[in-house]
Amino acid sequence: xxxxxxxxxxxxxxxxxxxxxxxxxxxxxxxxxxxxxxxxxxxxxxxxxxxxxxxxxxxxxxxxxxxxxxxxxxxxxxxxxxxxxxxxxxxxxxxxxxxxxxxxxxxxxxxxxxxxxxxxxxxxxxxxxxxxxxxxxxxxxxxxxxxxxxxxxxxxxxxxxxxxxxxxxxxxxxxxxxxxxxxxxxxxxxxxxxxxxxxxxxxxxxxxxxxxxxxxxxxxxxxxxxxxxxxxxxxxxxxxxxxxxxxxxxxxxxxxxxxxxxxxxxxxxxxxxxxxxxxxxxxxxxxxxxxxxxxxxxxxxxxxxxxxxxxxxxxxxxxxxxxxxxx
Amino acid sequence: xxxxxxxxxxxxxxxxxxxxxxxxxxxxxxxxxxxxxxxxxxxxxxxxxxxxxxxxxxxxxxxxxxxxxxxxxxxxxxxxxxxxxxxxxxxxxxxxxxxxxxxxxxxxxxxxxxxxxxxxxxxxxxxxxxxxxxxxxxxxxxxxxxxxxxxxxxxxxxxxxxxxxxxxxxxxxxxxxxxxxxxxxxxxxxxxxxxxxxxxxxxxxxxxxxxxxxxxxxxxxxxxxxxxxxxxxxxxxxxxxxxxxxxxxxxxxxxxxxxxxxxxxxxxxxxxxxxxxxxxxxxxxxxxxxxxxxxxxxxxxxxxxxxxxxxxxxxxxxxxxxxxxxx
Numbered sequence: 001x002x003x004x005x006x007x008x009x010x011x012x013x014x015x016x017x018x019x020x021x022x023x024x025x026x027x028x029x030x031x032x033x034x035x036x037x038x039x040x041x042x043x044x045x046x047x048x049x050x051x052x053x054x055x056x057x058x059x060x061x062x063x064x065x066x067x068x069x070x071x072x073x074x075x076x077x078x079x080x081x082x083x084x085x086x087x088x089x090x091x092x093x094x095x096x097x098x099x100x101x102x103x104x105x106x107x108x109x110x111x112x113x114x115x116x117x118x119x120x121x122x123x124x125x126x127x128x129x130x131x132x133x134x135x136x137x138x139x140x141x142x143x144x145x146x147x148x149x150x151x152x153x154x155x156x157x158x159x160x161x162x163x164x165x166x167x168x169x170x171x172x173x174x175x176x177x178x179x180x181x182x183x184x185x186x187x188x189x190x191x192x193x194x195x196x197x198x199x200x201x202x203x204x205x206x207x208x209x210x211x212x213x214x215x216x217x218x219x220x221x222x223x224x225x226x227x228x229x230x231x232x233x234x235x236x237x238x239x240x241x242x243x244x245x246x247x248x249x250x251x252x253x254x255x256x257x258x259x260x261x262x263x264x265x266x267x268x269x270x271x272x273x274x275x276x277x278x279x280x281x282x283x284x285x286x287x288x289x290x291x292x293x294x295x296x297x298x299x300x301x302x303x304x305x306x307x308x309x310x311x312x313x314x315x316x317x318x319x320x321x322x323x324x325x326x327x
Numbered sequence: 328x329x330x331x332x333x334x335x336x337x338x339x340x341x342x343x344x345x346x347x348x349x350x351x352x353x354x355x356x357x358x359x360x361x362x363x364x365x366x367x368x369x370x371x372x373x374x375x376x377x378x379x380x381x382x383x384x385x386x387x388x389x390x391x392x393x394x395x396x397x398x399x400x401x402x403x404x405x406x407x408x409x410x411x412x413x414x415x416x417x418x419x420x421x422x423x424x425x426x427x428x429x430x431x432x433x434x435x436x437x438x439x440x441x442x443x444x445x446x447x448x449x450x451x452x453x454x455x456x457x458x459x460x461x462x463x464x465x466x467x468x469x470x471x472x473x474x475x476x477x478x479x480x481x482x483x484x485x486x487x488x489x490x491x492x493x494x495x496x497x498x499x500x501x502x503x504x505x506x507x508x509x510x511x512x513x514x515x516x517x518x519x520x521x522x523x524x525x526x527x528x529x530x531x532x533x534x535x536x537x538x539x540x541x542x543x544x545x546x547x548x549x550x551x552x553x554x555x556x557x558x559x560x561x562x563x564x565x566x567x568x569x570x571x572x573x574x575x576x577x578x579x580x581x582x583x584x585x586x587x588x589x590x591x592x593x594x595x596x597x598x599x600x601x602x603x604x605x606x607x608x609x610x611x612x613x614x615x616x617x618x619x620x621x622x623x624x625x626x627x628x629x630x631x632x633x634x635x636x637x638x639x640x641x642x643x644x645x646x647x648x649x650x651x652x653x654x
Contacts, residue, residue, distance in 0.1 A: 320650055
């Protein structure tokens, strides 16, 4: 059922399916952010999206394309938490049973929320087990359809609606983006957004932003092939810990992305504090990398820059620690 | 220079002055909030406004109406913090010198931000001194124009633009509000918003929401005269500690408000946690009272309800304590 490729038309179709389902998140401006960065900045806060991240978009689009038979048999997804919540929320809305395979060390908030959406959570061990193996075996046993977190064209098309909205909202305010900064894990959001922006705003540079030690897109864009992250690497950005660029996403991203930037955990924490104190937004670590890249880089001074804040699902204890720390 | 009364026309004029200056804050929907309250809810997040609260609106409108001579002599305001930041930010933008009289126990964040906007902060003791006496003496000595926090028609007209936006944003989405819940201290936001709503959405019930022990509007609306709060009362809602309804604001509010509701500190904390975990918004205690009233009252079930979140200027340490606490 999944589309075999991704075009702007698929993103438009996804937008039609999501109408009245996903939240049309606003495009925010804050003069202080302009002053602090020397850029003209618009922020797309997907932390305000249903399920607390952009992942609802792709999940709902993919689930709404299932056959009646597939819906009856249920869906299965593996996810560190945001795709889990997106799939669980979309499945609940569509009356589909969802099984979610999550790492044992996933943030408690994400586990609780996933269950609150009515999904069954099955844990795996992040370093000792392969989540795809666990997930595939379970899906086969249950006859469930796997909703891959990024290597799925319907998922990518759904994520692309975020870019479609940014382009339309910017145009409605006579803003032409020089640059758009996108948080990047497996590359699904980047691929979808890039597909939309290529059509609607082809002059906009698209930069993926990754956590330090998970700079697989930066290295892959350079080498031209899908580079791996070193197993055992860690980052505060639990949402962005994919082992390598997705196969399908990278085929798109290698053509459409301008480049990739990397930010450290300390920079991510600073960006989260900035979002708390200046933007009044609750942003999770992985959701803050694009903002961190803007705040830490002087290369965007004088530019009109879009920043996607991709999610806000963060444990209260971690958030409390981060905002209490001195800068 | 200040207007001698308040009409919808004044609110419209204020909206014209604020165009491109204040942030057109979005009108947010979140299906989970509907589910959790049994109402159809729209949220106006003024925590996303410049200076972190709606106060920028009134301050900018009032300052922009000063004569050239008044501008040269500077302005003075007394405030627990949000009006301070609003006046300081507007003054900085207009090149006006600002002196702010603040209580010694004002949240550190509010003091720091006020200074960051270039204003001079002069402290007074909340219980031992009368802030108006301190402010008036200082203003006279400096020849500065006093920008009262709520008993000023230009300030009220500016705050009213928040209501004007709500009415227009709701109408653009075919939403008719049965109820609008407004955070209430001195009554300036209520008076301005009520003036706008009376014109644009006369069928909407307008409820002021106050902290426990600061229910002066509730009692005043009942008795028909301006009741005082007991000196020495305390509340977590530092932004809403006015001793009584304003004289000018109450003349409007007594006619236009449907009633007033009261929430406890514990209910405010719960609302702040809800905003953190579900809405992904940073809300200060005083900014959360209207949301608290919605979450705690069953009377709004089945209604279409607007909620103003009036500010997000909260010290990180306090916010951390509140979000870490169990519900």
